[in-house]
Amino acid sequence: AQSDSSNTLSDIDQSLVLTGSVLANKYKVLGLLGEGAMAVVYYVRELKTGKLYAAKTLKFVEEELVARFAREVKIYEQLKHANIVDALECVPGPGKTWISIMELIEGDSLEKLLEDRGPIQDPEVFSSILSQLCDGLEYAHERGVIHRDLKPDNIIIRSDVEGTSIKILDFGLAKLQQDLQRLTKSGVVLGSPAYMSPEQCMGDPLDIRSDIYSLGVLAFEMLTGKLPYEEKTPVAMMRAHCDPDRLPLTLSSANITSLSMLPFQRILSKMLEFEPADRYEDLNELKRDLHQWWQQYVNRPTGSRPYFTHVNLPKLKTPVPDLDQEISLEEKIELESLVNRQINTRLQSAKDKFQPKRLPKRSFNPRTFMPLAFGFAALIIVSAVLLIANAINSTRVNSRHETTINQTKQVKKQTLEETQKPTERQGNRRKIVGPVERF
The missing domain is CATH 1.10.510.10 (Transferase(Phosphotransferase) domain 1)
Known part of the structure; x- marks a missing residue:
């Protein structure tokens, strides 16, 4: 396949082939204008108006490339802008070639x-x-x-x-x-x-x-x-x-x-x-x-x-x-x-690319860490307040309990002392009559 493709390359001087010829019965080729790595450009004159244009074609006649060139030129023709060279049309040339007709720019x-x-x-x-x-x-x-x-x-x-x-x-x-x-x-x-x-x-x-x-x-x-x-x-x-x-x-x-x-x-x-x-x-x-x-x-x-x-x-x-x-x-x-x-x-x-690989550092995002820190601190404060309040309350309850015990002991002591007094005092007491004894 390589040899077939290489045989399609044209080594002929394109200027000698096209100079003097007429393209598509519209443009006469006057001579070579310039030549690049892949294309050659000519002066052409439009037969009807006498206006000069530039005509570009590929230096090579490989069939696939020529077809691609024609398609690219068709797209190029749609670009109408003051800063883009105007492409008028694409016309067939000798053999299988296609030629792009463009405005001729002096400069x-x-x-x-x-x-x-x-x-x-x-x-x-x-x-x-x-x-x-x-x-x-x-x-x-x-x-x-x-x-x-x-x-x-x-x-x-x-x-x-x-x-x-x-x-x-x-x-x-x-x-x-x-x-x-x-x-x-x-x-x-x-x-x-x-x-x-x-x-x-x-x-x-x-x-x-x-x-x-x-x-x-x-x-x-x-x-x-x-x-x-x-x-x-x-x-x-x-x-x-x-x-x-x-x-x-x-x-x-x-x-x-x-x-x-x-x-x-x-x-x-x-x-x-x-x-x-x-x-x-x-x-x-x-x-x-x-x-x-x-x-x-x-x-x-x-x-x-x-x-x-x-x-x-x-x-x-x-x-x-x-x-x-x-x-x-x-x-x-x-x-x-x-x-x-x-x-x-x-x-x-x-330099970093040639250093030994290191374990990646743990990522630290302050925006993520700060809310967690504030929440943890608030939790500690609330817990401390609850512990202190609970301790104070326990102290008060214990104090009240001790007071009640002391009072109870005091009452028992007084009662015991009264029961141990002499019996003569009992005779002086007024007899308590129950509800049944009154009737």
């Missing part, structure tokens, strides 16, 4: 912008790009579409008198790369490991939080001009993303002096959490925090537009200190302290 990729100009130092430009990325991704997520391959090369940037605008390319095509992997040589890694989430590197199921992680990597690169992990091979890069005990990232090298790095550092750290459950749940939650950061901590030019529009939600979950808008010495010290604490925590966690 440079974010990758080229960073290579030519270095890290973004203008907070207005940075916030504009990041907010538009959030808007485009949120629109797709609400419709059940995950990008899976966010990277600077898939983001087109245009600047004009109205400002900076961006377009996101290639939604969902990264999933095809996983299927394509089995058709390529062993050891060849397709995709963008530098921007992959840990769960994507490990081949686990993905959701929107994977895109949020990739967006965090993009934000880090825009601010610093470098990747979070500078590894030399794709495998080493994936290993770095999959390390749960990796050292925390810091924006101390960012060149935006008018941004307060400490509040944004906390937002970025949450975007790049190893566990998806510890990241933002969705783009709306992320934009809420970004909006508050932009409003409170960025030294914004007068009349600047508001960014990071979001649905009203509860107050920011992670409070940030009320610092000056400009970076101060105290803020840098606090940022370094925060990073050092995180590093020490990570190191201690690693």
